[in-house]
Amino acid sequence: MEGTSKIVEEILDKLIEDISQLEEVDEQLATEFSKVLKGDKKVTAQKLEQIIYSEGEDL
C-alpha cells in the first residue's frame, strides 16, 4: 500500500468488512479479495473476476 493514503485503507477495510457479511462470500473469498484490493499491483477487472468467481463454480 506504499503511496496510498490512510483514507484508501479505511475505505477498503470497510468494504471488505461489508462484503464478508454477504451470504455468498466466504472467509477465503474475503481474504483473496482483500489481497487483490490492497496489493501493490494494479487492480483489474480480470483479477477481480478470477477471485470472485473461481473456476469450478457449481452450475
Next chain:
Amino acid sequence: MKIDSLSIRNFRGIKDLTIPFDKKSWVIHGRNGSGKSGVIDAIEFGLSGTIGRLTGEGRGTVSVKEHGPHVDSKEKPQEAEIVLSLDLNGQGDHKVTRNCNTPSKFKITPENQASKLFNVGNEIVLSRREILKFILTEPGKRSKEVQSLLKIEKLDEIRSALQTLKNKVGRNLSAETQEFDRAKTKLKEWLKIEELSKEKVLEVVNKHRAVLQLNSLLDLSDETKLNEGVKEGNTKQFLNKAELSNLVGGIKNSLYDVDGSFSDLAKQYLDLVETLEKKEDELKKLNRLGFYETGLKLISQPECPFCENEWEQDDLRNLIEQKIKELSGIKNTKNKIDQHIQKLKIKWRGLKTDAESYEQKIAKNPNLSFSELEKVKSDLAVLISEQSSDSDTFKNAIRGMTLFGLKFEKSQFDSKFLDLEEQIKKLPEKSNEEVSREFLVICQERLDNYRASKRKYEYQKKKDQLTSTILEKYNGITEVHLNNLYTEIEKDFSRFYQIVNYDDEADFTGNLVADGGALDFKVDFYDRGKFPPAAYHSEGHQDGMGLCLYLALMKKILGDNFTLAILDDVLMSIDESHKKSFCKLLKKEFPNTQFIITTHDKYWQKQMITEELVTHATTLHFKNWSVDTGPCVWNEKDSWEEVDGLIQDDKIPSASHSLRRFLEYIVDDISVRIAAKIPRNPSGDYDMGELLTGATSRYGDLLKKAIKSARSWGNQNLVDTLESEKNHLAECLKKANSEAWGMNAMVHFNSWADMDQNAFREIRNAYYNLVQIFKCDSCNTLLHVVPIKGNSEILKCDCGQKNYNLKSKS
C-alpha cells in the same frame, strides 16, 4: 522537512548560486526574467527529480535531461547539479545530491532510517498553473488532480475495475437470458401452455402418461423424468407431424427473418462497423492499447525495461495516458460491435440447432430430406466459430446477406418449404400411445435443455447480482468517506478564503462533492447561490481560491508534517490588500511551514516583511539576469564597485544608470526597515526624489525621537552622539540634493556628454556618504525599527552596536 541550504550548479539559467535558507521562510524577489523560477526549478528537481514547468500539455519534447542543464552545459548534464541540505522532520541534517544526467537517481547522506523515508511528491511545489487546475478544470479532471494529491487514485482504479467487471458480467447475463428464454419458449410451445408452472406441466404430462398407463407424476423436481417408464424400444425414430411441422416452421421463420429482429441487429452492427472503418488509423493502433496500459504500469521503474536508459517518467506517463484516452472511444465502439455479434451468434446458433434437430428426426425418411440445410449448417458453423467480431467473414456475410446473413436466394428455399409442408401433411397419423410416447420423450429433451440453460442463466444472474452488490457497496462507502473527507477540506478551504477576503466575503463557503469519478466544486457568490468558481468570480479571486484549496488539501494530507511549500508567483492576479491577508493567513495558520515564495511584486515582497512572514535577512533580491552570469543578487559592495568601474572606464551614462537603480533598491530597502512612507506614482514606479525625501525625513524624525528619549533618561553622551549624527545627515543630504540635478541629467540622457569622470565621482560620493548614514559601522547592516509595525520603540542595527531607544521616560 525543511531546507537548510541550496546549491545550484549549471542548472537552468543559473551557473552558480548558493542560498542559505536556514530552514526559514524566504521571499525571492526580482523582475520578470531575473532568474527566480530557476531557483524553484532547482528545489523541485533536487527534491523530486522532475521540473513541473517542463512537463504537461504543450511541453512536447522538452525533457529534464536535455533542457535541465544550463544552455552552456547542455552536452554535460552530469555537471548540472543540485545539492540540498535538508532537515528531515527533525531527524537531523541530510544532504541530497542530484544531477540532470540521471534525474531519477539521487544520493542522500548520511544513510539512515530518516534518509530511507526521503520520498517527496511534486505537490510541495506550486505554480499558478498548478493551483488553477484544481479550480478551473472540469469535475472529472479535478477529481483526478485532487485524488492524485490526496494519494487516493487507487479508489478510482478499483471503481473502474469493478465497473468493467459488472459490464462484462452484464453482457454474459444478457446472452444467457436469451438462451434461457428460447429454451423456455420451446418447452412451452411443446406443452402448448401459456405459463410455465409446475401444475400446468404435470397436468399436460400426466395426460400422456395416463394414455400409456404410467403412474402420474406427483411432483416436478430437478431430478424428475417426464418419460420415466416409457420403454426405450418405443422411443426411437419418431416422426411426429406436429414436431416436424414446428421445426420446419421455425427454420423458415429464422431464415426469412419474419420478425425483422435479425435485420435490425445486422443494420446496427453494420453502422457500428462503418463508424469504425472511418477511423482506420486509430483502429490500427487499437492493438497497442494493452501495450500502453502495461507500459503505464512499468513507468514506475526509473528506466526503460528494454534498453535500460533513463526516461522522463512524467512526460512518458502523460504521453501514454493521452494515447489510451484517444483509443478508448474506438474500444467502446468495438465493444458494442462485440455485443451485437454475440446476439447475432445466438440467433445463428438457434437456427443451426433447429437444423440439426430436424435432420436427426428425419434420418430414416428420405422423403423428408432437406439437403440444402447441409450448406446452411456449414456456413453457420463458420460464422459461429469466427472469433473476431469485425472480421471480413462477418462483414461480408451480413453485407451480402440475402437470408439470415447467408448467401442464399429466398427462391432456393420457397419451393422446398412448400414441398416439405406437403410431405409432412401426408405422414400417417400415430396411435394415441405412439403420440404420447413421442410427446414425453421430446418433452423431456426440451425440459433438459430448459434446465441446463436455466442453471447457466441463474449462475450468470448470481454473478451479476454479486458484482452489482459489491460495486454498490463500494460506491456507497467511497462516497461517504470521500464526502466526509471533502467536508473537512471544504471547511478549511472556506475558512482560509474568509480570512483572506474578510472585507467582502466573510460568510463565503465552498462545496466539494464527490460524484462517482467526478469531483464537483461550487462556491458561494455573495449569497446569490453556489456556482462554479469561474462563473462569476474574478481571476484574482480564482487565484485565491486555488491557493486556499491547496493549503486545505495539504493540511488534510500532511497535517503537522506540512513543513515546506514552494509558491512560484502564485498570487499574481490578486490585489495588494488581499496579498497582505495571505501573508497573515500563512503566518497564522502555518507557523511551522517553511514557505519559499517568488514574486516580481515589490509591494507584496514588502508586505511579507512587514507582516513578519519573512525578514530582511530572508529576502533575496535578484537585480538582473544574463546567460553568462545567471541571476545577480543585489549587493551593496558589488554595486559601488560596478559604478566605480564604469566611471573608471569613462562610461558615465552607464554609471549613472547603475547608480540610479542601486539607489532605488537601497533607499527602498531602507524605507521598509525604518518604516518610512514609500511614495508611488500612478504607474506604480518610484519617484526617486520623493523616495529619498521620505527616507531621510523619517530618519531625521527617528533621530529627533531618540535625542528626546536620551534627554529624558539623562544620557547626555548619547544626546551628543545623536546630535552629531543628525547634523551629519543634514550635511550629506544637502550635498546629495545639490548633486541631484547631475544625476537626473545623466539618467534622462541630458548633457551627459559634458560630464567628466571627476564631476560624476562627486555625485557618486555624495550618495555613497548619504547611504552610509543609515548603516552601522561595526556590522555593516542597515538600521531598522522595532517593532516593524505600529509605534516604533527602538532604532537599531543587527549587532546592537547602534541601539537607540525611541521612547521617552514618562
